[in-house]
Amino acid sequence: MPWLPILLHELKKAIVKSPIERKFARVFYYFRNIVRDGAPQIIFRKRLGAILNSADSYDAAYLSWRLHYYNKLSEHTPAEPYMSTIGTIPMRKSIYYYDLKEHARYFPRETRLNYVFGDVRRVPDRPSLLKSRPIAGDNRNSIVMKLEKFRHFYLPADKIAFVDKKPKVIWRGGERKSNRAALVRDYRGHKLCDVGFTDVGPADSRHAKFMLPTEQMGFKYIISIEGNDVASNLKWILASNSLCLMPAPRFEIWFMEGRLEAGKHYVQVRDDFADLEEKIHYYERHADEALEIIRNANDYVAQFFNEDRERLISLLVLAKYFALTGQYDPDRKVADLIFPANPEASLDSISPAG
Numbered sequence: 001m002p003w004l005p006i007l008l009h010e011l012k013k014a015i016v017k018s019p020i021e022r023k024f025a026r027v028f029y030y031f032r033n034i035v036r037d038g039a040p041q042i043i044f045r046k047r048l049g050a051i052l053n054s055a056d057s058y059d060a061a062y063l064s065w066r067l068h069y070y071n072k073l074s075e076h077t078p079a080e081p082y083m084s085t086i087g088t089i090p091m092r093k094s095i096y097y098y099d100l101k102e103h104a105r106y107f108p109r110e111t112r113l114n115y116v117f118g119d120v121r122r123v124p125d126r127p128s129l130l131k132s133r134p135i136a137g138d139n140r141n142s143i144v145m146k147l148e149k150f151r152h153f154y155l156p157a158d159k160i161a162f163v164d165k166k167p168k169v170i171w172r173g174g175e176r177k178s179n180r181a182a183l184v185r186d187y188r189g190h191k192l193c194d195v196g197f198t199d200v201g202p203a204d205s206r207h208a209k210f211m212l213p214t215e216q217m218g219f220k221y222i223i224s225i226e227g228n229d230v231a232s233n234l235k236w237i238l239a240s241n242s243l244c245l246m247p248a249p250r251f252e253i254w255f256m257e258g259r260l261e262a263g264k265h266y267v268q269v270r271d272d273f274a275d276l277e278e279k280i281h282y283y284e285r286h287a288d289e290a291l292e293i294i295r296n297a298n299d300y301v302a303q304f305f306n307e308d309r310e311r312l313i314s315l316l317v318l319a320k321y322f323a324l325t326g327q328y329d330p331d332r333k334v335a336d337l338i339f340p341a342n343p344e345a346s347l348d349s350i351s352p353a354g
Helices: 003-016 020-038 042-057 060-070 094-104 178-187 234-238 276-285 287-302 307-324 332-338 343-349
Strands: 128-130 142-144 166-173 193-197 219-223 243-246
Touching: 020 094, 042 307, 042 332, 060 307, 060 332, 094 307, 142 307, 166 178, 166 276, 178 193, 219 276, 234 243, 234 287, 243 276, 243 287, 276 287, 307 332
Parallel strands: 128 142, 166 193, 166 219, 219 243
Antiparallel strands: none
């Protein structure tokens, strides 16, 4: 039973980390995926056609826009040599395995694919399914799937109105990047800031206690800084009633960070945070502008709440990948979505909020 050590490991993690609802959510996540793995896979494959045909229930232009944003391939693209088939994807990174298999299992198990698990910062040489990619440059070989979603799409409710929050900026994180070091060096102890590292010892002057997202939501301003790839806190910040401050993002995942607009969805600060105090003072004087940005950010996040539509888009991304690598023959209705006359135009024609 290869799943048993994984479940036991995750149970142990759930016991020592996170609030109680998060612990149960982690256990349920693994239990549900283990059940899916153990079920006859033909059940899923028989449902593929019906789910893809449900595209009629949604705005076709929006579906096309999301599909071609994640999968930018535009012509038949050889992807050999392949890493594995759907049926032989290894479980060594279990959360990536389960998130990819959640939708890949709807296709024949002998279908071949390439994938890159983990925090990806470069574009692979062959078309590959992955979690993250650089925003800039030619990233067509990076086909984004909703991977590691348990971590990145954790969106706890914020019950505190912006005007009732502490008029300070909060940031917690690890000591991994130079701009993080600059932030803590320049603003640790600042009267408007509560920033610090959680991965250094208590004797270190840069140390700050760990705070849950719901605790950080007590502050008007929350900083988001990219780590190995994207910033994992960005999604819950934009879903909250706090104002997000961050440098321009360089990487993106299923959340489409490349479509976020400074001044509309978040407040852009310099990479070295030299203008941080100036930004705080400005939005303390212009709370109406802060509230408008927060509303826009909330609307942006809301497009990911429709689980049926998210599943459909994930399956369309895979269908396009398998079709353009010569392994899937879509029916005409699905083909019209997968092969638009001008996919580049579709990327610019729809609002990112859907």
